[in-house]
Amino acid sequence: xxxxxxxxxxxxxxxxxxxxxxxxxxxxxxxxxxxxxxxxxxxxxxxxxxxxxxxxxxxxxxxxxxxxxxxxxxxxxxxxxxxxxxxxxxxxxxxxxxxxxxxxxxxxxxxxxxxxxxxxxxxxxxxxxxxxxxxxxxxxxxxxxxxxxxxxxxxxxxxxxxxxxxxxxxxxxxxxxxxxxxxxxxxxxxxxxxxxxxxxxxxxxxxxxxxxxxxxxxxxxxxxxxxxxxxxxxxxxxxxxxxxxxxxxxxxxxxxxxxxxxxxxxxxxxxxxxxxxxxxxxxxxxxxxxxxxxxxxxxxxxxxxxxxxxxxxxxxxxxxxxxxxxxxxxxxxxxxxxxxxxxxxxxxxxxxxxxxxxxxxxxxxxxxxxxxxxxxxxxxxxxxxxxxxxxxxxxxxxxxxxxxxxxxxxxxxxxxxxxxxxxxxxxxxxxxxxxxxxxxxxxxxxxxxxxxxxxxxxxxxxxxxxxxxxxxxxxxxxxxxxxxxxxxxxxxxxxxxxxxxxxxxxxxxxxxxxxxxxxxxxxxxxxxxxxxxxxxxxxxxxxxxxxxxxxxxxxxxxxxxxxxxxxxxxxxxxxxxxxxxxxxxxxxxxxxxxxxxxxxxxxxxxxxxxxxxxxxxxxxxxxxxxxxxxxxxxxxxxxxxxx
RNA sequence: GCCGAUGUAGCUCAGUUGGCCAGAGCUACUGAUUUGUAAUCAGUGGGUCGGGGGUUCGAAUCCCUCCAUCGGCUCCA
Numbered sequence: 123x124x125x126x127x128x129x130x131x132x133x134x135x136x137x138x139x140x141x142x143x144x145x146x147x148x149x150x151x152x153x154x155x156x157x158x159x160x161x162x163x164x165x166x167x168x169x170x171x172x173x174x175x176x177x178x179x180x181x182x183x184x185x186x187x188x189x190x191x192x193x194x195x196x197x198x199x200x201x202x203x204x205x206x207x208x209x210x211x212x213x214x215x216x217x218x219x220x221x222x223x224x225x226x227x228x229x230x231x232x233x234x235x236x237x238x239x240x241x242x243x244x245x246x247x248x249x250x251x252x253x254x255x256x257x258x259x260x261x262x263x264x265x266x267x268x269x270x271x272x273x274x275x276x277x278x279x280x281x282x283x284x285x286x287x288x289x290x291x292x293x294x295x296x297x298x299x300x301x302x303x304x305x306x307x308x309x310x311x312x313x314x315x316x317x318x319x320x321x322x323x324x325x326x327x328x329x330x331x332x333x334x335x336x337x338x339x340x341x342x343x344x345x346x347x348x349x350x351x352x353x354x355x356x357x358x359x360x361x362x363x364x365x366x367x368x369x370x371x372x373x374x375x376x377x378x379x380x381x382x383x384x385x386x387x388x389x390x391x392x393x394x395x396x397x398x399x400x401x402x403x404x405x406x407x408x409x410x411x412x413x414x415x416x417x418x419x420x421x422x423x424x425x426x427x428x429x430x431x432x433x434x435x436x437x438x439x440x441x442x443x444x445x446x447x448x449x450x451x452x453x454x455x456x457x458x459x460x461x462x463x464x465x466x467x468x469x470x471x472x473x474x475x476x477x478x479x480x481x482x483x484x485x486x487x488x489x490x491x492x493x494x495x496x497x498x499x500x501x502x503x504x505x506x507x508x509x510x511x512x513x514x515x516x517x518x519x520x521x522x523x524x525x526x527x528x529x530x531x532x533x534x535x536x537x538x539x540x541x542x543x544x545x546x547x548x549x550x551x552x553x554x555x556x557x558x559x560x561x562x563x564x565x566x567x568x569x570x571x572x573x574x575x576x577x578x579x580x581x582x583x584x585x586x587x588x589x590x591x592x593x594x595x596x597x598x599x600x601x602x603x604x605x606x607x608x609x610x611x612x613x614x615x616x617x618x619x620x621x622x623x624x625x626x627x628x629x630x631x632x633x634x635x636x637x638x639x640x641x642x643x644x645x646x647x648x649x650x651x652x653x654x655x656x657x658x659x660x661x662x663x664x665x666x667x668x669x670x671x672x673x674x675x676x677x678x679x680x681x682x683x684x685x686x687x688x689x690x691x692x693x694x695x696x697x698x699x700x701x702x703x704x705x706x707x708x709x710x711x712x713x714x715x716x717x718x719x720x721x722x723x724x725x726x727x728x729x730x731x732x733x734x735x736x737x738x739x740x741x742x743x744x745x746x747x748x749x750x751x752x753x754x755x756x757x758x759x760x761x762x763x764x765x
Numbered sequence: 766g767c768c769g770a771u772g773u774a775g776c777u778c779a780g781u782u783g784g785c786c787a788g789a790g791c792u793a794c795u796g797a798u799u800u801g802u803a804a805u806c807a808g809u810g811g812g813u814c815g816g817g818g819g820u821u822c823g824a825a826u827c828c829c830u831c832c833a834u835c836g837g838c839u840c841c842a
Contacts, residue, residue: 234769236770319836320769320836320837321768321769321770321836322768322769322837323767323768323769323837324768324837324838325767325768325838325839328838329839330766330767330840334767334768334838335768336768336769337837337838339836339837365834365835370776376833378816382832382833382834433842434841437841453842454842456842485841485842487840487841488766488839489766489833490766490767490768490837490838490839491766491839492834493835497841587842588842589842592842638842672802674799674800674801675798675799675800676799676800677799677800702797702799702800703804704798704799704804704805705800705801705802706801706803706805707805708802709801709803709804710802711803711804712803713803714803720802722802724800734802741803742802
C-alpha cells in the first residue's frame with residue numbers, strides 16, 4: 123500500500139502495517155513522541171493496522187488532536203484510579219477539553235473532596251508508570267448491552283441506546299474497561315505529569331432537571347516541566363484577574379447591603395466609564411446616531427407587546443405593583459426605543475434612524491451566574507437601535523461591523539471571533555417567533571453582509587435571539603475565559619408587534635427592520651475585560667489618573683499644586699502625592715498604582731518651571747518644560763485614538 | 766437555582782488538638798525627618814473573627830441555618 127504524508131511524499135509499506143510501525147520507520151525519536159494517527163482524515167489509534175492506500179499524519183503533542191487524544195486517555199487513567207478507591211462508582215463521559223479533561227461520575231452515597239485528589243493523583247502516577255497498553259476491542263451491541271445490564275450501569279446503557287447497531291468499541295487499560303469510541307494513545311507510560319484541578323457538580327446530559335453528577339477536572343502533560351509552566355501561567359493569570367486588580371486599583375466594589383451583582387463604581391472606575399462613553403458618543407455622532415433617554419422601568423404591558431415577558435420573565439426582577447399596574451425594571455432598552463421611533467412618524471426619507479442610549483438595565487441573573495464585573499445584575503449597555511429599510515440593511519449592518527473593528531483597533535483586541543447565531547426550524551413558535559420565511563430571509567441577508575465585508579465568522583445554529591439572527595463577538599480574557607463582548611442583532615419581529623411603520627416611496631406603510639447593536643457590550647463587562655486585557659496598565663487616554671506629581675519634599679508642594687492646576691486646565695488628569703515620604707517611596711507607590719506618568723518636582727524644576735518625567739514601567743525620561751510635557755501627553759492620546 | 770469550597774482589621778494573611786484581654790505586615794492618623802527615580806524611623810488607632818441560633822464551664826475553632834464570595838453546571842433577550 124502507498125502511504126501519503128502531509129508534505130505529499132509517498133512511501134510504500136506492506137498492507138496491515140500500523141501507524142506506529144510507520145512512525146518507527148521514519149525515526150525512533152518520532153516513535154517516542156507520536157500519540158495518534160490521522161488516517162484519511164480520521165484520528166485513530168497508532169496500533170491499528172492500515173490496509174489500503176492512505177494519507178497519514180502522525181500526531182504528537184504539538185497537534186491539537188494529539189493533545190486531545192492524550193487527555194482523553196488521561197481521563198481513562200483517572201477513571202481507573204477512581205475505580206480503585208470507589209469500587210461502586212459509575213461513569214458517564216470523560217472527554218478532553220480545552221485545557222485538560224474531566225470525567226463525570228456518580229459516586230452514589232459517597233462524596234469526594236479536594237483532599238482526596240492527592241491520593242487519586244498518586245494512584246494515577248503509579249498506574250501511568252506501569253505503562254499499561256490501551257487495548258481496543260470490538261463487541262457486538264447486544265453483548266455490550268448484556269454486559270452493562272449485568273453491571274447495573276444505567277449511564278453506559280443510555281450511551282449505548284444512542285449508538286447505531288453493529289460493533290461497539292471498548293478500551294481497556296490495566297484493570298479498567300470503558301465503552302469508548304477512542305482513539306487512545308498506545309500506553310499510559312507517556313503520561314508523565316498529572317494534576318487534578320477541581321471538583322464540580324454537573325447535570326447529567328447538561329439538563330438542570332436531571333440528577334447532578336460529580337465532575338472531576340484534571341490536566342496532564344508528557345513532561346513535568348510543561349505542567350510546571352502551565353501552573354505558573356495560571357498563577358500569572360490570577361494576577362490579571364479583574365476582581366483582584368479592580369480592588370487594588372480602586373475601580374469598583376460590591377457591598378452586601380447593596381446586593382449581589384450590583385457593582386459600585388469608585389471614582390477611578392467612573393473615569394473609565396466616562397472615557398468609554400466619550401469615545402462612543404464621538405464615534406456615534408460621526409456615524410449619524412441620535413441620542414435619546416428613557417426611564418428605568420415600564421409597565422408589563424409594554425413587555426407583553428414586545429414579546430419579552432413570556433420568554434424572559436423569570437430573568438427579570440419581579441414586578442412591582444403601582445396603582446394596580448405591574449411595572450418592571452427594564453432588562454433592555456429596545457422597547458422604549460421602539461416607542462420613540464413610533465412618535466417620529468418617519469418616512470423612507472428619514473431612514474435609517476439610529477437611536478442611541480447608554481441606558482442602565484437590570485437583569486435577574488441566577489445567583490450562581492454572577493461573576494465579578496463580567497456577569498452582573500445592573501448593567502449599562504453601549505446600546506443603539508437602527509431602524510432601516512430592507513435595502514438599507516446590508517450597508518447599515520456593515521457599518522456597525524466597521525465600528526466594532528475600529529474599537530478593536532483602539533483597544534488592541536486581536537483575538538476575536540464573530541459568532542453568527544441562527545434559528546432552529548423545529549423550535550419555531552417556541553424559542554423563536556413563528557416566521558419561517560423571514561428567518562431564512564434575514565439570515566441570508568446577514569450571511570451575505572458578512573461575506574461581502576470579508577469578516578471571518580462561525581455559524582452556530584439554534585442560538586439566535588427569539589426575534590432574529592444575531593452576531594456575537596467572542597473574546598478571551600487573560601484568564602482564558604471566553605466572553606461575549608459585543609452583540610449585533612437583527613430584529614424582524616418586534617417592530618411589527620409595536621406597529622412600527624414608515625411611509626414608503628410608493629405611499630404604502632411598511633415595517634422597518636431593526637438592528638440592535640452594542641459594540642462595547644455592557645460597560646461592566648467591557649471594563650472587566652479591559653482590566654484583564656491591559657493587566658491594569660490602561661492606555662493614557664483611558665486611565666483614571668494619567669499623571670502623578672511627586673514633590674521631592676513638602677517645600678515643593680506649592681509648585682506641585684500650580685502644575686496640577688495647569689494640567690487640569692489642559693484636560694489632563696493628575697494626582698499629587700503630598701505625603702511626607704521619601705521620593706523612592708512615592709515612586710514605588712505610583713508604580714504600583716500603574717499611573718502612566720510620574721512628574722518628580724524639586725528645587726531645579728520649581729526654579730525653571732519644568733518637570734522630571736518618569737514613565738511607568740520604563741523609568742526616568744529626563745527633564746522637560748511643562749509645555750513640552752503637555753504636548754507629549756496630548757500627542758500620545760491623539761495617536762492612541764486615531765488608529 | 767444546583768454540586769463543592771471559602772468567609773479573621775480598609776487590604777494581604779497568621780491563629781496549633783476548643784482554654785489567659787484575637788496577632789503580623791501594609792494602609793490610616795500623630796511626631797521626628799526635608800529627602801532626587803521601586804519601601805526613613807518611632808508612636809497611635811482600628812476587628813461583636815460574615816449574620817443568627819445551638820453544643821460546652823469555656824467557641825474564631827464543633828453543629829445547624831441564613832448571607833456573600835470562589836470553582837464548575839445550568840442560564841445569558
